[in-house]
Amino acid sequence: MSTPTSTTTSMPATGTLTQTVLLTGRQARQGMRIPVFMVMNLLQPMIWLLLFGQLFRSVIEIPGFAGGADVTYLEYLTPGVVMMTAMGGAAWAGTTFVQDMDRGVMDRFLASPTSRGALLGATMAWYALLACAQALVVVGVAWVGGARFPGGWPGIAVMLVAVALLSCLFAALSGAVALLTRQQEALIGVSQLLTIPLMFLSSAVMDPSLAPDWIATAARFNPFDWAVVVAREALQGFADPGAVWLHLGLLAAAVAAMAGLATLAFRAYRRAI
Amino acid sequence: MSTTPNGSAPAIDASIDVRGLTKTYRSPGRRGREVRALAGLDLAAAPGTVLGLLGPNGAGKSTTVKILATLSRPDAGSARVAGHDVTRDPAAVRRAIGYVAQRPVTDPMGTGRENLVLAGRLQGLCARAARSRADELLERFGVAHAADRLVKTWSGGMARKLDVAVGLVHRPQVLFLDEPTTGLDPEARTAMWAEIERMAAGDGMTILLTTHYLDEADRLADRVVIVDAGRVVTSGTPDALKDELHGDGITVELEDGTAQAAARAAAAVPGVVDVVADGRTLRARAEAGATALPALLAALDAAGLDVRAAGLSRPTLDDVYLARTGRSLEEAHRAATPAGRDTDVEEVAA
Incomplete structure (x- = not known):
């Protein structure tokens, strides 16, 4: 358009990546200022790990249980608990969006050159970082509890990639739900109604080959189980590298699809305001 | 205009x-x-x-x-x-x-x-x-x-x-x-x-x-x-x-809540127009406020109404709003704000 006036204060727009880093920093500052949330988030996996680890110790002796005599139940359970922590934390990621929408913060961002991708990316990045730190704590506690992981540091590194992908997937889902409903209550739905069934329709706490067929089938289509499979294979020393790459690929594709949907949810939010 | x-x-x-x-x-x-x-x-x-x-x-x-x-x-x-x-x-x-x-x-x-x-x-x-x-x-x-x-x-x-x-x-x-x-x-x-x-x-x-x-x-x-x-x-x-509103604004505060009766009395006074009663406050306009106000006060007195305060003012934006829409801004604001919710939309029957 013919806009001679616009040149007076034109400035270089900050790139999406820089914006993502800046907004991730904001999320981190917010998070650090409410340490209770992070501690609570770690308390639950400790309970899973120590309680379930003891309670179901002998399921490993069931004939046909994955790994058999080579693996203790604590070793079997640890990747499951790592992923439960990641999924459970990221399910609340939309909270920031809800708070920003309750105030005028979201509207201010959307009326500025801030990209929607950066807003979403920052939420995904922060929850991925948080979940990776928590995963290391969970693995450390399991190690103290006697679990040993032949995969070593390479195994832990691959596990962290899966943790980050699973966190991004659920952070994007939670963000999309937040944008569509603008209600914190809806996030409780994501966290309670969705994540609990996903946990049990997987190999997180029990070998699905010993469960009814339909559970084993459901687990194959469950992104949470993909992440558990990657982490378990990686920690146990990459007996089946094909399964690791396949499930990492599936997770990455799911993250891309969900991030795309969440970006579309910004449009729905704009229509509603 | x-x-x-x-x-x-x-x-x-x-x-x-x-x-x-x-x-x-x-x-x-x-x-x-x-x-x-x-x-x-x-x-x-x-x-x-x-x-x-x-x-x-x-x-x-x-x-x-x-x-x-x-x-x-x-x-x-x-x-x-x-x-x-x-x-x-x-x-x-x-x-x-x-x-x-x-x-x-x-x-x-x-x-x-x-x-x-x-x-x-x-x-x-x-x-x-x-x-x-x-x-x-x-x-x-x-x-x-x-x-x-x-x-x-x-x-x-x-x-x-x-x-x-x-x-x-x-x-x-x-x-x-x-x-x-x-x-x-x-x-x-x-x-x-x-x-x-x-x-x-x-x-x-x-x-x-x-x-x-x-x-x-x-x-x-x-x-x-x-x-x-x-x-x-x-x-x-x-x-x-x-300036589009010629004349002055008249505001009369009544002792008790009888502005409706006062409005009837005021409407009969020559030169007084745009009479609006709002609680105990009576608002009106007059081309020549200085002569209309004593006449208005006399009419209110004759109707047995006690006046607490009365004043003349140059038109305010509220008078502009009142003259254009037939209601005061405050009144419109109260009507549009049910239970304190801030809505910025006009309801239309579907």
Whole structure:
């Protein structure tokens, strides 16, 4: 358009990546200022790990249980608990969006050159970082509890990639739900109604080959189980590298699809305001 | 003088140019009730001026600002801000504007300084420039002493100043202030007014200010546009609008709640027009107030009504609003605000 006036204060727009880093920093500052949330988030996996680890110790002796005599139940359970922590934390990621929408913060961002991708990316990045730190704590506690992981540091590194992908997937889902409903209550739905069934329709706490067929089938289509499979294979020393790459690929594709949907949810939010 | 002149003047160089804007919200429920927020709104603001958008809740003020700030899309009509079309080139508009929403635009879990620096960097300032600009604004708005405290601990007046500072961080060409003083105590409001006056005088920005306070529009705006039910009722400079109403305003405070009876008595007095009863207050207009007021007081006395106080005034913007819409702004505001909810839409039977 013919806009001679616009040149007076034109400035270089900050790139999406820089914006993502800046907004991730904001999320981190917010998070650090409410340490209770992070501690609570770690308390639950400790309970899973120590309680379930003891309670179901002998399921490993069931004939046909994955790994058999080579693996203790604590070793079997640890990747499951790592992923439960990641999924459970990221399910609340939309909270920031809800708070920003309750105030005028979201509207201010959307009326500025801030990209929607950066807003979403920052939420995904922060929850991925948080979940990776928590995963290391969970693995450390399991190690103290006697679990040993032949995969070593390479195994832990691959596990962290899966943790980050699973966190991004659920952070994007939670963000999309937040944008569509603008209600914190809806996030409780994501966290309670969705994540609990996903946990049990997987190999997180029990070998699905010993469960009814339909559970084993459901687990194959469950992104949470993909992440558990990657982490378990990686920690146990990459007996089946094909399964690791396949499930990492599936997770990455799911993250891309969900991030795309969440970006579309910004449009729905704009229509509603 | 009774016709609305806006829209006819071609505003080529105007910083804000709005024509025929309409917007209808459809609620997502089963009934799908339609709510019309804007019904063909025209506006124009010349560069470097303050345009006051005055009206009750539900008049369409916030909807207009949201469309101009590229948050919401109009159903029809056009809007250009700083030369850019808001629907065709929203990215250019976003670089040119500052937007201070009705709700707080700062992060309560961040400090004042963090809020300003982040806003500056998202707007494209480098780290050093964002930090020095933040210092400058903290100083200028008199909140430097609280700069490193979380905003959730700030007072309402201070937090609102920070909202405006955040909107200014990148030196925008056009600044939208959506009800900047609503909810502030009188002292904080006066401080905010002084700040807005300084901004308008010193920075050469175009400011669009929405308000339902008449004194605010009167004091701050170069031009006032009065809106009601998504339409412009009238527009002009505050003085020109008041001059359109010839004569004086008469206000009579009654001892007890009998303004209705008083209104009947007052309507019979020659030279007294536009009689409105509002609680214990009786408002009217008269071409020659000095002679009409004694006659009015005599009529009230004859009707057996006790008067606590009476006064004459030059017309106010409230009188303009009353004359144009048949109700006082405060009355319209109360009617449009059920149970204190801030809605900015006009209900239309579906």
